[in-house]
């Protein structure tokens with residue numbers, strides 16, 4: 001089967017990337033090896049092979065990315081589990097990883113597009129995942145390149161982990177909601193970025209935050225606390241993150257406003273802050 005147009009246009013000129021569904025224990029072992037390289041998790045935080053097996057058996061998704069020039073090695077993967085929200089089947093995409101040497105060439109986007117294609121074929125319209133609000137690239141990728149929105153903030157979701165990516169900070173997470181048939185998603189995937197929205201507020205993430213995290217500089221945690229407060233307050237007032245700006249110095253800013261599409265499966269899980277009804 002040839003790749004759809006939107007996938008082919010993402011392929012880098014030198015590398016032919018193939019995305020395929022993974023089924024075997026050997027393939028899952030390769031994903032776990034890549035996971036170790038990407039996150040550097042210790043044993044207690046590592047998502048093990050047996051969880052990949054379970055995801056495969058219960059209607060989740062495991063897609064792998066392969067370089068046609070070296071087809072035996074997994075160079076990226078996406079792992080999702082099925083979920084139920086008030087009687088609606090949806091997917092929770094728990095991990096997306098691309099080997100460092102293949103990043104920023106569209107592999108991550110191809111994996112997400114394959115997940116979406118598979119989900120929509122199965123009649124599933126919502127995929128969720130969480131991301132660190134301090135990670136500028138991930139926020140841009142999720143909100144601008146994929147067209148996800150976010151309106152839920154979970155402080156310290158996983159506790160303090162062993163991953164070097166988390167740098168010993170509380171694992172605060174934003175929940176990305178990817179309503180895969182939303183107007184904004186179609187617009188983002190068509191390449192022009194999400195459709196313009198009524199943006200009323202911004203929450204800024206300074207470019208230096210990545211260096212502060214790596215260096216254990218307390219300014220990283222200060223930004224985290226300040227932005228936690230700002231985003232939680234904005235969400236409580238009925239605002240939604242509708243986009244993400246990159247600033248000229250490498251920083252970013254969440255763009256908040258009222259979302260004019262009505263996608264919802266009802267209240268989030270009980271341990272997440274309740275979102276009040278939007279104020280009209």
Ligand SMILES: CC(C)(COP(=O)(O)OP(=O)(O)OC[C@H]1O[C@@H](n2cnc3c(N)ncnc32)[C@H](O)[C@@H]1OP(=O)(O)O)[C@@H](O)C(=O)NCCC(=O)NCCS
Pocket residue numbers: 038096097098099102103104105106107108109110129130131132136137138140141145246250
């Ligand atoms: C997140 C991740 C999966 C993305 O994969 P990828 O293959 O690099 O993604 P893509 O190439 O499809 O897209 C990345 C986009 O971010 C942009 N980008 C790269 N660095 C950036 C930065 N510092 N700030 C803002 N945007 C940035 C790229 O230019 C690209 O956008 P473009 O297509 O408009 O040029 C990959 O970086 C990764 O494995 N990270 C470590 C694990 C992780 O954080 N997983 C995700 C948890 S939500």
